[in-house]
Amino acid sequence: MNINTPAYVIEEKLLEKNLKVLDRVQKEADAKILVALKGYATWSTFDLLEKYLSGATASGLWEAKLANMKPWEVHTYCPAFKDSEIDEVADISHTVVFNSFNQLERFENRVKDKSLIGLRVNPGVSSSPVPLYDPCAPFSRLGIPKVNFKADKLKNVSGLHFHALCEQLDDALERTLEGFEKLYGEYLKDMEWVNFGGGHHITREGYDVEHLIEMIKAFRSRYPNIKDVYLEPGEAVGLNAGYLVAEVLDIIDNGMKIAILDTSAEAHMPDVLAMPYRPVVRGAGEPNEKKYTYRLGGVTCLAGDVIGDYSFDKPLEIGDKVIFEDMAIYTMVKNTAFNGIKLPDIIIKRKDGSIYKAREFHYEDFKNRLS
CATH class of the missing domain: 2.40.37.10 (Lyase, Ornithine Decarboxylase; Chain A, domain 1)
Incomplete structure (x- = not known):
């Protein structure tokens, strides 16, 4: 290949191979898969992604604006939103996920008529081999731990979000999902959607896609009120x-x-x-x-x-x-x-x-x- 260096090269054929695997999960498990822009944000390939995925997930305003380049679902989570940005985030997001009850109480009335409101919870299941990438490590700032969960503040909340994985296989999700349901299952009967977060290496060799599909189907059967189940891998898209x-x-x-x-x-x-x-x-x-x-x-x-x-x-x-x-x-x-x-x-x-x-x-x- 005669190109000037250095250069990143993305092959559409290989990218589409991943997207077809992800689309299979969507169709067979009745789930929605979002590309996590924090891991893969090459917008020049969004036309191809749009053919297979349900949308994109953002970590703040600028990523949300990037995701909004396409007419798909845009989901936004941030450890803490700025007062000067929350209105624009809400305007372009399908869901806005808050990281604390402080943020929920501060912004819910500015979001609820524009977007669905979610909370990120901490399932307390550490499985990442690298502490730097473990959202469930001790003293984590990511997700509301059960000890701080306020069930009486859920009036405007329609969904829960958890994220605990990093480059991991289906067995790690199984353990995390078990921990999530153990801590927060009692609140799911009142929810419309759940987001399983990212870190799922679905397109990696050795990942049991059938097991993932069965886990999602079983989850949906346990909570028939849940309309949408989301997964938001970044690496699995461009792996x-x-x-x-x-x-x-x-x-x-x-x-x-x-x-x-x-x-x-x-x-x-x-x-x-x-x-x-x-x-x-x-x-x-x-x-x-x-x-x-x-x-x-x-x-x-x-x-x-x-x-x-x-x-x-x-x-x-x-x-x-x-x-x-x-x-x-x-x-x-x-x-x-x-x-x-x-x-x-x-x-x-x-x-x-x-x-x-x-x-x-x-x-x-x-x-x-x-x-």
Whole structure:
């Protein structure tokens, strides 16, 4: 593929493969699936998403406005809404989910005639292997714990929302759903909808989609008054549907071979350092698994801007392309222009094989974020 680097590439064929799996869940389980924009917000692909999904879920006003680019359902949750933004959020949202009774009591009268009101509750089931991504960790600020739940304040509340998963399979949802019902099941008879949150790796190999469908159907049978069941995965939409292409700028030796790329873990794939994790590189192996081992480093001045150690069948050369897999999610939405390095282009590979450059970034984009 002859493209300028660095560049994120999303393949429509792979994206649609994920969307078809999600649509199957919608149809067979009578559920609605929303794309969580916090994980995948490439709006140049919204036309394709709109064909399969029921809407989008936002984490605040700007994401809600982005979701509102399409005539689908827009759902908005924020740990705390601003007074200056709540009216606009309500105007464009199908549901507005509050994180506390303080926020509910402050804003419910400004929302109730425009949107359905929900509360995020904390099911108290920790299953994420990384504390940074565990909404049910001790002292969490996300979701109302049962000890603080006020049943007498539910007059304008039509739905409950929980979110406790991160990149997890169906068995984690089963445990979380059990905990949610144990704590809050008594209130569900008065609700119109429930949102199971995100973190469902539905399109990942090994995920038992049949089990998910049966769990949702069983839940609906237990609460026949519930009109809508929502799931809001972000990663499952773009999982393995895109990659980041970089170029080798230099190769140095400081006790081992180090390839410096025109990309950055810190700026362009921040979860590599934050989670942390080691992304898959196309055609590469573990250190010393293949004949030639290199440390792949970013182009910023951050000493720790290292992506990882990889081995290759043949020596890397200056000018070679290196492809990092699964880079359509939590990359574009979290990247930065740290050190003033160029943000990657956003490329869409159409189903017919043609290449569409959705966005190219320039110096002015960097300058205009500053003052």
